[in-house]
Amino acid sequence: MPRKRSQVTIPEELATTFATSERCPSRESVRTIDLTGTLKTIRSRVRENCPQSPGVYSLINSENQIVYVGMSVSLANRLQTYFTQKRARRRESRIRRAAVRLIWQPLDHGLIARIRERELIRKFRPLMNVIGHPTQLKTGYVVAIDHPVGGFEFVEELRGRYQGIWGPIPFNQWSRDATEELNLHFQLRDCPKSTVLYFSGQPTPEAPSTPCLRADLGTCLSPCIGKCSKTAYLRAFKRARSFLNGSAEDVTAEIETQMREAAGEKNFETAARLRDRMKAFRYLNDRLRRFHDWTNRANFVYRFTSEIDSQPRWLVVSRGVIHQLIDEPSSVEQAMGILNPLNSSRTRHSKPTRPNEQLRPGDFETARILFRWFRQFPKEKTSRLSYSAALRLIKRRRAD
Known part of the structure; x- marks a missing residue:
């Protein structure tokens, strides 16, 4: 029996939305065909109507939903692969069986097609796309808290003002852990902004209490109980900013020295913790240098x-x-x-x-x-x- 698809009417609004681009508008109009008839007749219609130029395409189901978005440097050749019976094309066949209509738009260049593909995936969120899907790629920022004596946080969205912003970088547990290690290594506070600070040399309560575990463990300079001066704290904060801005060699060398000393003293737990910190810092620095610096240039x-x-x-x-x-x-x-x-x-x-x-x-x-x-x-x-x-x-x- 011939493999046929029932014909549906696609709203003009969907084609208009498909063609709209904030970054890479095209002069070429959107073309569509119904996936009716045998695979051979569909391939023939694709060859007759679709150019060999780069472009983006999408397959649409009976509910007028875009189920898959793709790109190619040769639209006609790529689209014909969806309408073959070869076993090697199982994924294409699965996508084709979910669709009743094909839509495409030629573009000037292969790079433009790549960018438009990701833009359309973010816009329509097709069920059968994995790479480039918004749920698969979340981004976040390392921010310096807007406070005279602040620390660093990792946030998914930018709200309000900050002393500094670095990113975006992938939003995942590694980035969160690296930001936490940043505060730990430079002994910067991560307590609420409302915490009252008492620097050394300033009047303090008669019996200031230790407000958190970090102060007890010595992983914070503890400006809230007068353990450091404001100058010393700002010096540590400046070093952390320098690390985020690209001066990472001295910091990683310092951690590596501490790690080797701890291992030499058979303090393997401390050495393992420093090893994990160094990995986190290298991960953070690599992500920042790869995209943060490149985008600025x-x-x-x-x-x-x-x-x-x-x-x-x-x-x-x-x-x-x-x-x-x-x-x-x-x-x-x-x-x-x-x-x-x-x-x-x-x-x-x-x-x-x-x-x-x-x-x-x-x-x-x-x-x-x-x-x-x-x-x-x-x-x-x-x-x-x-x-x-x-x-x-x-x-x-x-x-x-």
Whole structure:
């Protein structure tokens, strides 16, 4: 018997929503076909209607819900794999059986297709997608508490003001543990802001009580009972900030020395605790350097040729986030109108402290894709221009 699918009518709103993009708008319209008829006839319709260019696609069930979102550098070739009877295509067959309609949109470049795929997954949350699903990738921030004598916390959402923000980084137990180890190593407080502080040399109650276990264990400088001066506490806080900003070698070397000394004294419990701390610090530093630092430096124009109409395009990136996808400017004035405001913004936000200056979770995923793209295809770095180099390119072309 021929394998058929019942025809349904998809609301126009779904196609419009599918085509809408905050980061990478496309000039190409969305196309759809019903999955009716045999697999052979469906493959034939795909070959006739779908281009070989990069793009994104989705399969929709009878309830007008998007069940799967994907991308490909060659849409026609990829989509035909869903309508074969090969045993090697079991996953594609399972997705196809849940769908009654196919929708796709051509895009200018493979990188754009990757970014659009993750954007659509975050928007629609398809049941059959795993990679890129919001429930699979949560992000958080290491923040310095907004207090004259504060410590550090790991939060999922930014609310209010902070002395400093580092991230986003993956929201998981490792990141939480690393932030806790940060307070422990530098002996910074993690008690409520309302705790009354009595620094050394200041008047204290006649019999100040030890407020918590950390004070007893000596893992906190204990400014609440006058065990340290304000200067000493702020010095430790500054060292912790330096670690988060990239000066990690001295801290990890210090922990490693302490670990070896503890092991030499056969204090293996202490050595194991220091080993776990060093692992946590290396994990935190690696995540911060990989994305936090890269996004702050990622201010460039990625120049490429569209695979749809062979015209030059600019992907303008500011602090790791796609600012615009545009045709290559035809004049210096047009290019300056786009790039000069971003230069000013980059200088102003070089040390972000407010939530609205930070990456959103979706922007974090975009930064990850950009970062991986240029690592996977290092030759593409030659097409990555600084803002000033992009302006010089337009000037030379005008002069010619």
